[in-house]
Amino acid sequence: MRITYKQKCSRCKKNFVLVTWKNKYPLCYECQKNEMQGEIKDPETKKLFNIPEEFYKENSFLRSVKINYLKYGQLSEKQVEFFKKTVQKMKEEQGTPKTVAPEPIQFESNISLRALRLAKKEAKEKKAKEKREK
Numbered sequence: 001m002r003i004t005y006k007q008k009c010s011r012c013k014k015n016f017v018l019v020t021w022k023n024k025y026p027l028c029y030e031c032q033k034n035e036m037q038g039e040i041k042d043p044e045t046k047k048l049f050n051i052p053e054e055f056y057k058e059n060s061f062l063r064s065v066k067i068n069y070l071k072y073g074q075l076s077e078k079q080v081e082f083f084k085k086t087v088q089k090m091k092e093e094q095g096t097p098k099t100v101a102p103e104p105i106q107f108e109s110n111i112s113l114r115a116l117r118l119a120k121k122e123a124k125e126k127k128a129k130e131k132r133e134k
């Protein structure tokens with residue numbers, strides 16, 4: 001299972017960034033947008049980075065790889081491999097509809113409804129008891 005953390009962007013302190021590992025200085029898409037601009041000459045790399053902009057918005061790892069490449073002009077095999085894997089995963093996740101949300105929410109509201117009813121019942125019984133004692 002992938003664990004994601006939501007952290008506030010360390011530059012603008014406004015937007016939240018989803019990171020898959022604890023990151024001391026996470027940066028949001030808006031703040032990194034400018035750094036991701038640049039010409040990529042290598043056709044292989046160009047192809048690698050040619051993914052939907054949404055993916056860069058969602059994933060700080062993909063952003064960091066692209067920025068690294070633009071800064072240093074090269075990538076390690078591991079970076080390329082992980083980049084491809086991440087993109088593949090995101091494509092798969094995009095293809096499957098998200099159906100998880102409604103159930104747990106309903107479950108929670110059921111519990112709180114029950115708790116509310118129970119509390120009301122208890123209050124009623126207490127009142128009735130007080131009346132009897134008078």
Ligand SMILES: [Zn+2]
Pocket residue numbers: 009010011012013014015027028029030031
């Ligand atoms: Zn930011």
